Amino acid sequence: MNSAASAGLYHAPRTDVSQNQGKFRIHLNFPGRNHPDHEDHGYGPLATVVESFMDPDTLISMHPHQNEEIISWVPAGVMRHDDRQGNELVTDSEHLMVMNAGSGFWHEERTLADDPPLRMLQIFVRPHSLDLQPGIQHGAIDDPVANEWRHLFGPEGSDAPFYVRNDVNFYDARLEEGASVALPEIDGWDAYFYVSEGAVEANGVAFDRTESGLVVGDEDPTITAREESVLVAFLVDPDAPVTRQGTIGR
Template sequence: MNPESTTKLYKAPRTEISQNQGRFRIHFNFPGHNHPEHDDHGYGPLATVVESFMDPETLISMHPHQNEEIISWVPSGVMRHDDRQGNQLVTDSEHLMVMNAGSGFWHEERTLADDPPLRMLQIFVRPHSLDLPPTIQHEPIADPVANEWRHLFGPEGSDAPLSVRNDVHFYDVHLEEGASVDLPTKTDWDTYFYVFEGAVTADGTRFDETESGLLVDGDGLTVTAETETLLVAFCIDPDAPITRQGTIGR
């Protein structure tokens, strides 16, 4: 955080919490770790943002989730999903998937031999209540417009194309070098952002690829791309009721 600024902006470097399963590798980004006085690895309903890598011809066999909302954001490549409800879904740059696991949902993920290497985010949101009805959403999303935020999911009843069962909004933006945008904000909510590709500066601080920032009690903040950048942001109600019994997103 810049000591000369009144803005409460907290930076976290690339996470060191990782698992390497050979053809499948994951890095756990815990937004609560950005805040030095926060005693929860998550931040309100946002439990963790997982950077996932799958090599071609990789299978993550059928497994269950409970009491968490899992969002699959795939900026390039493909992630193939099968589940016990008979769905066979392909998530790519034109689609978003939200698995509202609720009381229980079984699925598997795979890439085929001729698929490209996959790097994606899997986002884990804590629902407001336990054992909600399980469901899945898989929808086309609007084409990105350079230097404009794209609203991808939000709480039930929001104007986002997909929904989660707690108070989190999710956005992405493709920034050209030198372009600036204001972070999404909402009164009394906080904003967490993650640099998927590229680098940005905000409030005099540089955030490189895989680094993250947390804006607390801020009226607004402008980020500027130091190079071509792909940035995601989460607008979060830090006081929303949450559960902590998710399979992964506790």
């Protein structure tokens, strides 16, 4: 059950919303559901954070997306992408992919028989407007620095290397056991974090692997790794204008 760990900090266990298609499996995390009084499953422009698994030799055949921004974060392994624009892209721990689906974008995903099993996050952001120009961003990211946040995407015009078309910033961090970091912050924005690996503590509350926290208002938790950990964090403007017609991230 989701709970208020302290005023403004809301804890959620591993999601029980999942789909099993055999060689392709997903667990859907809904940031808005961390808060017991929040009516929307998303939280402002952050719609859904999906933990996705693909076995070796798996194909997700060509399919469309519309009116959502889809970010593929791959901490290990490889995700292979083809699309109708002729792109053949490999996303791994050294690369990030942002699909700005806009008015429509067709793509497929696959792993090869000799690829390792894939576990990644696919992040769905609600754009500020419908039927924007579709496109894709893909490229190398800076090497991580232990115990520091790495800024990976932000709104258009931010200093992040990739952009989405709404007010969401995304960071990851690799923490050594016992290390502490403060969450990134922007005045008036809230934060959502997800423990991809390991276990952490925030303001005295334990968060284990695949659990998440929503930080609302003036709460300013410090996150301490109880063991070697990998986590991601989002800063979200809860009052940003959003659309709700995405193929998946509604």
